[in-house]
Amino acid sequence: MLKPGRSPHALILKKLRLRGALSAADAAAIDALPTQTRTVESGSYLVREGDPPKLCSLLLTGFAFRQKMTQDGARQILSLHIPGDLLDLPSLFLKVADHSVQTLVRCEVAYIPVPALQELVLTHPGIARTMWVDALVDGSIFREWELNLGRRDARARIAHILCELASRMEAAGLLDSKEKFELPITQEQLADATGLTSVHVNRTLQALKAEGLIGRSGRSGRVVTIPDWDRLRSAADFNPRYLHLDQAVPA
Amino acid sequence: MLKPGRSPHALILKKLRLRGALSAADAAAIDALPTQTRTVESGSYLVREGDPPKLCSLLLTGFAFRQKMTQDGARQILSLHIPGDLLDLPSLFLKVADHSVQTLVRCEVAYIPVPALQELVLTHPGIARTMWVDALVDGSIFREWELNLGRRDARARIAHILCELASRMEAAGLLDSKEKFELPITQEQLADATGLTSVHVNRTLQALKAEGLIGRSGRSGRVVTIPDWDRLRSAADFNPRYLHLDQAVPA
């Protein structure tokens, strides 16, 4: 439900307009971008660490995540992604990818050739500005996750991720209300996103539920409800400033 | 010693050329950038969370760090900065800063008006490319720190930061050899960078020294020596790929 429109161009326009104004000419240039759409299975790699970027993928439907591993195989999930997100922006101008991107569920993805996107960014100041904002907001989210991983306890870490996802999905227009959304993530993946173990995530989720901070339904409790946004926000130490949602053009 | 030249323009050129090629015209445009140089005391704020960016600061000498705090006052240091680093790049196109930047020691800083830098980036494709690379490398470092905070133990976390700093300073031409460098940071700050407590940092540093992985000298042991780079690298799980040092133009 609430699937974004099929057109990659419309979606990317909508996303970039969350980041700033675009002229008609800018919009036309984006519409002219060559794209190719594919459906990829859950768990597919969209980017592999060490690969040179050739295609830039835009998530149309589904969820994806960035990850990185230590030598001895411990995984850290670096960020979560929702429809509208540009997944290869972090390596757009680099020679190799420094981390991997994988789908969380079956996804539809649009591919844009990297040279075309680079060209667009380097020659259209209006587009450049929104892409800069998008990349800088991405960076801000990574920094907030550093704080989450370094200085919050398990309860706040998990609550924080839930608040972030709800806020981002709402801002992207993917939700009826940010009090209820589907987060198709296993507890092990949530553990890798929070720097915890799946066992401890399980216990902490139960504690959050017992406190009445979250509700869980659907298969494996992957539909999250937030009965009292303000209480969860407080438990999560969540301040949406870092999402820079105020960059959007007033509608 | 080994102070970078006094000219902000020369330094920024040198830094950007680590990120890619610049034409003579690009270089001239950078030389025309209005700048103003100041000396700031240790502990000064260069950016405060919530402030709108007006000036973009370039670190000429000394060290600085980014930081962010939780509601209850726990601090996380997000990254460390060395001469040549552009400290306001993460908020260059945003309305407010999402974190603070503070000096670690007395520093010389050059200020560039944000509009001038924006203009430069939006209208000079060659400069834009190197600034993109610089911003993307910054992002890559944040992601590596996420991994560091989320999935490495205290020993590896501290070792990793030492490896990163040595590598970055060497790449920036600030070091005679990456086996010895000064890191004027208190153990409490190092704790905030690694998500640990100062007490545990103290013990872990002693353990690293006892293992022969590092040596410490100077006042408060803030000159670090690395007797065996490969052993430290291995203990740190350090892989320099994320620093993207291969973007530099071959000399």
Added chain:
DNA sequence: CGCAGGATTGATTGCATTCAACGACCGTGG
């Protein structure tokens, strides 16, 4: 000389991990 900030040490506590088993759910195939 004494102060202040930082480093060091010891004792204790606790949050999260580890190890191990079991349970629930789902899609598949006989």
Added chain:
DNA sequence: CCACGGTCGTTGAATGCAATCAATCCTGCG
């Protein structure tokens, strides 16, 4: 239709890494 296997979730007990609490020690400096 149901047995089966696999993935994911749940629970319990024991362990451990790092935090906490509280002194004490340095050392540069006013």
